[in-house]
Amino acid sequence: MKIGFFALAMAALLALAPTGATAGDDHERARRAFESGEIVGLPRILNRVQSSYRGRILEIELEERRWDAQNPPWVYTVKVLTPQGHVIDLELDAKTTRLLRVRGRGAERFENERKRKKSKKRKRKGKKDDDD
16 A cells, blocks of 8 residues: 655645635645644554555545534545545544444445454464463
């Protein structure tokens, strides 16, 4: 899942644009959110996605959703091309990196793969604890 960090950063910042806002306003809001700890940086999001999923990252957007009280105020949407050729959208909490939603064709298969990986990690951790 290699992609230029600068290209991803620019895509994320440009995606912030609500109607009528300038790119400078979006950049400033994103910078303030990062500095205040409201959101994590792109390297952490990339690490989270790459360690949990197979596929190629196509795009990352950072959205401010303060109007939606049922979701976190900032959400990263990561578009991934799966090994099966499907495009999946992952929505992650921009502060905790917690997966909020998986959308797209083949999303169930993609989510099952993540659960299998998580289960394997737990088993390995349990085995290490037993060995100690």
